[in-house]
Amino acid sequence: MATPHSTSILSTKDLTKTYQSGDHSLTVLDHVSIDVPQGATAAIVGPSGSGKTTLLGLCAGLDQSTSGSVELDGKNISNFNEDQRARLRSESVGFIFQNFQLMPTLTALENVLVPGELSGTSNGSLTDRAASLLERVGLGERKDHYPTQLSGGEQQRVAIARAFIHRPKILFADEPTGNLDEEASVTVESMLFDLNRESGTALVMVTHDLELAKKASLVFRLKGGKLVE
Structure with a gap:
């Protein structure tokens, strides 16, 4: 059951993405309109090739649409x-990638601090927050370990801590449990929803796991690039 919220953190209208290949065009997303209220949890599901990851990337501002609009945190980013x-x-977005995308030459703590380094806001208080987030995800004792010294589930937990370092208003996750075993998946799922509840961060995730999708307050189903009921 969806929880009522006052305003939207994310809204798309007639979002379309077409790729040109020679004389042919391929439409991977076809006039998709969705709305995600502040603090809500949403799952994007559908068969392989249905446009799920494309939609996520457009919503997060990682790519530009061919037509249509994306409003994110009150701004039309189209x-x-x-x-x-x-x-x-x-300023507003956290992102968790399926393959973690940790820097192999950095420790867990340093990886969590990367967004701060990139934005020029890394300081002592941010380091304290990074250490606290690693404690929160159960890796306080492993903050000085490198990615190769961590399991897949532990690497994903570092990625979650990194995504929350700037207290994002919305978190995008691409198959957050796709590369994990069952035990690690359960742990990561719990963390995502716990952090959503605690911080009020909206969660939008692409997943093939229908049991995980059922835990979201909203489910968007794609098929052939179109939104279906």
Whole structure:
């Protein structure tokens, strides 16, 4: 059952993404309109090739649509340039990738601090917050370990801590449990929903796991690039 919220953190209208290949065009997303209230949890589901990851990337400002609009945190980002989109992501957005995307030469703590380094806001208080987040995800004792010294589930927990370092208003997750075993998946799922409840951060995730999708307050189903009931 969806929880009522006052305003939207994310809204798309007739979002379309078409790729040109020679004389042919391929439409991977076809006039998709969704609405995610502040603090809500949403799952994007559908068969492989249905446009799920494309939709997530457009919503997060990682790519630009061919037509249609995306409103994120009250701003229409459809005509933003890359610098403007990057600034908004650093201010309001967290992202968890399926393959973790940790820097192999950095420790867990240093990986969590990367967003701060990139935005020029890394300082002592941010380091304290990074250490606290690693404690929160059960890795306080492993903050000085490198990714190769961590299991897949532990690496994903570092990625979650990194995504929350700037207290994002919305968190995007691409198959957050896709590369994990069952035990690690359960742990990561619990953390995502716990952090959502505790911080009020909206959660939008692409997943093939229908049991995980059922835990979300909203479910968007894609098929052939279109939103279906």
